[in-house]
Amino acid sequence: MSINENVQLVQQKMQQASEKSFQKKQVQLIGVTKSVSSQVASELLEAGITALGENRPEGLSEKQAALGREACEWHFIGTLQSRKVRQIIDQIDVLHSLDRLHLAEEINKRAKRPVDCFVQVNVSGEASKQGISADDIHSFLHEIGQYPQVRVIGLMTMAPLTENQEEVRSVFRALRVLRDEVAARNLSYAPCTELSMGMSSDYEIAIEEGATHVRIGTVLVQS
């Protein structure tokens, strides 16, 4: 299948999942280009994708040099080392991986404008996963209040690697419940209305459970 066909099929499945979801919000598709060339990234844009995701500063710079900063929205989805913040923070539109206070401090110091961030949550509690534990999220957000350049627009998670769809669903559902709890607190710096969850293998489940942003690579770029 061509990139065009991939994009159309994913958008179709997103639409169907969205109709099954209880909130029927528009879902943003982020094309993850971390494992493909700038050429493929450019084909994604031609096929109608409006946001690209990269997980390394080098990948981001390479794609932006080829396509242009204004070509689309740029989302940073990988673990961000504090010493790399300066290099990318004014080059991205959204950070999906705010996972520690020190990173927030660094963003606050370096960014020229408030940055839209998702706080990454380790819902499943797997030791191998990045993110704030669900138990710590409220105190973490309290601390974030001291960094005016950090704006928490939502929560992000990665589902556990398992074939068990119900387990995946319960993780997404738990993130939604947590998001609702945070949103209900009406923190000026953390509206927290958004949910970044769902990748190639589980985006339909994520949308059914209320995802507002899905991060999809493999099924968009495969031929």
Ligand SMILES: *Cc1c(COP(=O)(O)O)cnc(C)c1O
């Ligand atoms: C690679 C990656 C994705 C996309 O994964 P696919 O399975 O290729 O769709 C999404 N989110 C993050 C954080 C990633 O690193």
